Amino acid sequence: MKLALGPLLYYWPRAQVLAFYESVANSPVDIVYLGEAVCSRRHELRLADWLDIAKKLRDAGKEVVLSTQVLIESGADVTVLHKIADNGEFMVEANDMGAVHCVEGKVPFVGGPHLNIYNLPTLEWMAPLGMQRWVPPLEMGRDDLALIQQGRPAGLQTEVFAYGRMPLAFSARCFTARHANLPKDDCQFKCMEHPDGLLMRTRESEEFLVLNGIQTQSARVYNLLPEVNALRAIGVDVIRISPQAQHTLRIVELFAAVMAGQKTAQDADAELHTLMPEKSCNGYWYGKPGLEQVTPALVSA
Structure with a gap:
């Protein structure tokens, strides 16, 4: 089983992003997802910058995947999407069906969690298009996933979002800008003031x-x-671990230690809770409301 670092979902200053991925190169992560998956107005790094980071991480022995934007809103977004699909070097994470159409037959791709693949027939339809790995929707529980795993197409890998604030929805409106009484087109990049998002x-x-x-x-x-x-x-x-503004590399180390049998899950989880920006939850995994924190022993009882 491998460990992946998902795409950076927040808007950080350029220097912080570059320093972060320099440190990722020496981390126990096997796979790194790069690129702007949320908002095309975030221009601290352009596609050329992401490709430079990708090459450095590849040289460090990491598998690199370029993530596409989830919500395509303009012709410029489409142009960037095509450039990602035509990069010729790196696998692509397709986060909408337009991206799937662009990469089909060109490069192997990962079916991102926002494709909403909920059943085996959809998985069987997608795999021949060039999908080598898929990420189940965030709300898919263990029982449904286990059932799909029994019949998944040969050679197709499964990747599960295992840590981070869950990306639940996308909108054409910018809620962070609205909170600051600003229009989306003049948002003044307020996202950068909230490196882990704006808590409600x-x-x-x-x-x-x-x-x-x-x-x-x-x-x-x-x-x-x-x-x-x-x-x-x-x-x-x-x-998959989703990056946060602080402690991401230590979180990666804790997951890697448990996966390698060097730490017990109980001991690692106790430390992990001290590194979280808020309380934890796992309800979706157990078929419960997502914000719940379920104790495994109580479920099995």
């Missing part, structure tokens, strides 16, 4: 959602570290 709370002061530009995320942090052995048992090939 209910009237009862309970954490609810996180605004990340046009993306809405869970406030709580999805965490399947205690489920590493269960993921391995049902044949998951890759587990």
Whole structure:
């Protein structure tokens, strides 16, 4: 089982992004996803910059995948999409069906979580198009995934989102800009003021959602570290960690240690909880509401 670092979902200053991926080169991560998957107005790094980072990570022994934008909104977005599809060097993570159409027959691709592949017939239809790996939707639970795993096409890998705030929805509107009473086209790049997104709370002061530009995320942090052995048992090939503003590399190390049998899941999870920006959740994995934190022993009981 391999460890992947998902695409950076937040808007960080250029120097911070470059320094982050320099450190990733020396981390235990096997696969690194690069590129702007959320908002085309984020221009700290252009495609050429991402390709430069990709080459350096490849030289460091990492498998690199270029992620496409989830919500394509303009002709310029389409142009970038085609350039990613035609890069000729790196696998692509297709995050919408337009991206699938662009990469079909050109380069091997990963079916991202936003393709919403919920059943085996869809998986069987997608695999011959060149899909070598797929990421189940965030809300897919272990029982449904285990059932699909029993019949997945030969040679197709499965990657599960195992840590991070869950990307739940995308909109043509920018909620971060709206929060600052700014129009989307003059957002003044307010996302950069919130390196882990802008937390929303209910009237009862309970954490609810996180605004990340046009993306809405869970406030709580999805965490399947205690489920590493269960993921391995049902044949998951890759587990994905989503970057956060602090402690990402230590989080990677904790997952890698559990996967290698160097730490118990219990000990690693205890430390992991001290590194999270908010409380953890795992409800979707158990077929429960996503914001719930379910204790495995209580489920099995």
